[in-house]
Amino acid sequence: MSDNSGLKPAKILSIANQKGGVGKTTTAINLGTALAAVGKRVLLMDLDPQGNASTGLGIDPSKRSMTMYDVLVDQTPINEAIIRTNVPNLFLMPSSVDLSSADVELVDDQRRVLRLRGALEELSTFEDEFDYVLIDCPPSLNLLTLNALAASQSVIVPLQAEFFALEGLSQLMLTIREVRQSLNAILKIEGIVLTMFDGRNNLSLQVEQDVRENLGDLVYKTVVPRNVRLSEAPSFGMPAILYDHKSRGSIAYQKLAAEFLRRENRRVAEAT
Ligand code: ADP
Ligand code: MG
Numbered sequence: 085m086s087d088n089s090g091l092k093p094a095k096i097l098s099i100a101n102q103k104g105g106v107g108k109t110t111t112a113i114n115l116g117t118a119l120a121a122v123g124k125r126v127l128l129m130d131l132d133p134q135g136n137a138s139t140g141l142g143i144d145p146s147k148r149s150m151t152m153y154d155v156l157v158d159q160t161p162i163n164e165a166i167i168r169t170n171v172p173n174l175f176l177m178p179s180s181v182d183l184s185s186a187d188v189e190l191v192d193d194q195r196r197v198l199r200l201r202g203a204l205e206e207l208s209t210f211e212d213e214f215d216y217v218l219i220d221c222p223p224s225l226n227l228l229t230l231n232a233l234a235a236s237q238s239v240i241v242p243l244q245a246e247f248f249a250l251e252g253l254s255q256l257m258l259t260i261r262e263v264r265q266s267l268n269a270i271l272k273i274e275g276i277v278l279t280m281f282d283g284r285n286n287l288s289l290q291v292e293q294d295v296r297e298n299l300g301d302l303v304y305k306t307v308v309p310r311n312v313r314l315s316e317a318p319s320f321g322m323p324a325i326l327y328d329h330k331s332r333g334s335i336a337y338q339k340l341a342a343e344f345l346r347r348e349n350r351r352v353a354e355a356t
Contacts, residue, residue: 092213094214094216096235099240100219102255107277109220110140112218116128117326119344125215126215130176130178130220141169143176151178152179153183155203156183229259236268239273244280245278245288250295274344
């Protein structure tokens, strides 16, 4: 990424898991909000044709004039599609249903998997510099997700604390390894976050133990509990952190943001 402004380029992270309903969008919205709340400038890219992140931030389809579709398919400059949200420092690149046909429309482009990376290269010259770009991926390992992985420095994987959690993860790990070999050598796993955790449920506890034994330090210490406020907030078009900042779910995402930033600082310290 060219950096002619003297500012640090944004760190680009995919929030991915090919399973639906594991908390990707909830994590994108609330981690993004928590980072914005401590002064980081965050761009949330909604890469799911369902547009849940866009709706959850109160941007309904009528307000989405330019979307991720225009950026990927028509190569509309990225800054024309970015919109402000009600959260200071949090910006959104909205999605729309036509994104679901992007793979068909791009079929003749040999470099279709690098479309998003190309689009993001403009960000470094965009007047509003971002600290983080969070890409909310669709629930599949399709062209859209591959575009996200090819454009990212790292991946955050939300993992629902349930029986088959680890099985689904191996498929994702394999894809990440393939992307690293063919498209994006620097791609890392940023961290794995357990979501919808129920501490009274033995299965949740067993899954947590398994996941920590298998994946060690990749797993965030912070665990996101199952919390009804997290599921109610999107219908009000608000991050849970605004809807009810004292709820257990909101507190967990604020802790996750702090842990994410601590890890980042540690990495910088180790590299210098
Ligand atoms: P994904 O983006 O992976 O499909 P979502 O973030 O949309 O998953 O979550 C799926 C559903 O579960 C949504 O209705 C969401 O509101 C709800 N949900 C997500 N995380 C939690 C949680 N920690 N507690 C309770 N409900 C949650
Ligand atoms: Mg989602």
